[in-house]
Amino acid sequence: xxxxxxxxxxxxxxxxxxxxxxxxxxxxxxxxxxxxxxxxxxxxxxxxxxxxxxxxxxxxxxxxxxxxxxxxxxxxxxxxxxxxxxxxxxxxxxxxxxxxxxxxxxxxxxxxxxxxxxxxxxxxxxxxxxxxxxxxxxxxxxxxxxxxxxxxxxxxxxxxxxxxx
Amino acid sequence: xxxxxxxxxxxxxxxxxxxxxxxxxxxxxxxxxxxxxxxxxxxxxxxxxxxxxxxxxxxxxxxxxxxxxxxxxxxxxxxxxxxxxxxxxxxxxxxxxxxxxxxxxxxxxxxxxxxxxxxxxxxxxxxxxxxxxxxxxxxxxxxxxxxxxxxxxxxxxxxxxxxxxxxxxxxxxxxxxxxxxxxxxxxxxxxxxxxxxxxxxxxxxxxxxxxxxxxxxxxxxxxxxxxxxxxxxxxxxxxxxxxxxxxxxxxxxxxxxxxxxxxxxxxxxxxxxxxxxxxxxxxxx
Numbered sequence: 001x002x003x004x005x006x007x008x009x010x011x012x013x014x015x016x017x018x019x020x021x022x023x024x025x026x027x028x029x030x031x032x033x034x035x036x037x038x039x040x041x042x043x044x045x046x047x048x049x050x051x052x053x054x055x056x057x058x059x060x061x062x063x064x065x066x067x068x069x070x071x072x073x074x075x076x077x078x079x080x081x082x083x084x085x086x087x088x089x090x091x092x093x094x095x096x097x098x099x100x101x102x103x104x105x106x107x108x109x110x111x112x113x114x115x116x117x118x119x120x121x122x123x124x125x126x127x128x129x130x131x132x133x134x135x136x137x138x139x140x141x142x143x144x145x146x147x148x149x150x151x152x153x154x155x156x157x158x159x160x161x162x163x164x165x
Numbered sequence: 166x167x168x169x170x171x172x173x174x175x176x177x178x179x180x181x182x183x184x185x186x187x188x189x190x191x192x193x194x195x196x197x198x199x200x201x202x203x204x205x206x207x208x209x210x211x212x213x214x215x216x217x218x219x220x221x222x223x224x225x226x227x228x229x230x231x232x233x234x235x236x237x238x239x240x241x242x243x244x245x246x247x248x249x250x251x252x253x254x255x256x257x258x259x260x261x262x263x264x265x266x267x268x269x270x271x272x273x274x275x276x277x278x279x280x281x282x283x284x285x286x287x288x289x290x291x292x293x294x295x296x297x298x299x300x301x302x303x304x305x306x307x308x309x310x311x312x313x314x315x316x317x318x319x320x321x322x323x324x325x326x327x328x329x330x331x332x333x334x335x336x337x338x339x340x341x342x343x344x345x346x347x348x349x350x351x352x353x354x355x356x357x358x359x360x361x362x363x364x365x366x367x368x369x370x371x372x373x374x375x376x377x378x379x380x381x382x383x384x385x386x387x388x389x390x391x392x393x394x395x396x397x398x399x400x401x402x403x404x405x406x407x408x409x410x411x412x413x414x415x416x417x418x419x420x421x422x423x424x425x426x427x428x429x430x431x432x433x434x435x436x437x438x439x440x441x442x443x444x445x446x447x448x449x450x
Contacts, residue, residue, distance in 0.1 A: 003170050004170075004172055006173060022170060023170075023171055023172060023173030023215065024167065024168040024169070024170055024171060024205070026167070026168075026202075026206070029167075045166040045206055046166065046203040046206055046207060047199065047202070047203055047270060050267075050269065053269055056272075056273075059243070059272040059273075060268070060269045060272060061269060061272050061273045062199075062269060062270065062273070064202075064206070065198060065199055065202045065203065065270075065273065066198065066202070066273065067173075067195070067198065067202065067215075067217075069173050069175070069217070070175070070195065070198070070217050070219055072175075073220075118269065137268075139267060139268075139354045139355055140266075140267025140268060140269045140270070140355055
């Protein structure tokens with residue numbers, strides 16, 4: 001039996017893509033396999049680990065808990081979309097990315113894309129978090145390397161950098 | 166972990182949505198999908214068709230009036246939680262919502278979806294039960310309203326018919342003299358609670374007119390217990406509550422530990438609800 005395919009238009013990081021996918025294609029897999037945007041990482045695939053978090057209309061959501069067919073009509077931002085334009089071809093790191101680099105907020109890096117997207121949205125809602133608020137902001141993301149201390153530092157540093165820019 | 170194949174439609178109207186659901190006895194409704202998609206991925210559910218209601222207009226309302234809070238099928242937990250009108254009209258809804266999963270899940274998951282998913286370990290089915298709320302559902306034959314007391318048939322089983330879509334949940338407003346509280350114990354922040362308790366206490370002056378506690382993760386279905394007659398004797402309150410509950414063993418906790426959490430949280434929550442009622446009465450005076 002040939003599986004039924006659906007035409008889907010996904011807007012990711014400002015670019016609209018047309019793709020044909022089965023209804024069961026998770027958004028995380030559509031991003032990675034159909035669009036080649038492998039910055040979004042897939043850990044647990046049932047919504048627990050947070051590695052696959054992307055922004056949907058600016059709000060962090062688990063891309064493994066969304067179907068690509070259902071993610072139409074939304075602006076999706078992945079970790080690839082967090083880089084800022086500065087006139088150079090590569091752009092420059094966004095404030096959260098810069099803070100992670102400065103504060104050693106990652107080790108193996110597997111969970112990092114989910115943290116970066118979550119914190120980017122979190123700082124938009126709360127531009128000057130306390131340490132407790134920073135911890136709360138990342139409570140839905142798992143990291144097995146860092147012990148979180150440097151990630152919390154990165155949140156606070158990212159708030160500073162964003163304020164300075 | 167990938168879902169088994171299924172077909173999909175995204176109707177643009179409620180009429181089309183209920184028609185699509187009626188057409189296929191193995192179809193399921195997709196709203197936020199934060200419970201359904203993991204079940205699909207783990208292949209614990211394998212519907213033939215998903216009827217995605219995210220394209221149906223006018224279902225994302227969060228409306229408040231003197232009678233209570235009305236939450237539409239597409240209102241996300243985050244939207245309900247962010248509403249100061251909801252917090253003022255029925256604070257128990259907001260208190261419990263802050264314990265629903267993580268913010269990221271609340272951004273997509275819907276309150277109505279959680280209520281009809283009928284997970285006895287979830288917060289909002291218990292809140293609806295404790296407050297004697299209701300759910301309005303639609304099918305091709307029309308709409309009906311199901312009181313919370315008649316909504317839960319068993320674990321993960323609501324009394325909605327297969328061809329019905331939940332449109333709206335109604336949470337009655339906090340009445341004069343009432344106070345509320347909520348607490349739960351979970352192994353990890355944002356994870357399922359081992360036990361959660363909500364409380365509603367109504368006072369007049371120094372007198373307690375009614376005291377009710379609601380329990381999640383204790384029985385197969387969300388359960389509310391009226392403990393008014395035992396008020397004033399903590400031990401009697403707890404024993405009365407436990408006589409109506411049936412804590413069970415599972416991999417997360419033993420029945421005895423759950424019963425102990427019921428003892429501790431019942432006291433704590435009813436005391437906090439009483440204090441809240443006093444505080445509100447003083448504020449109103």
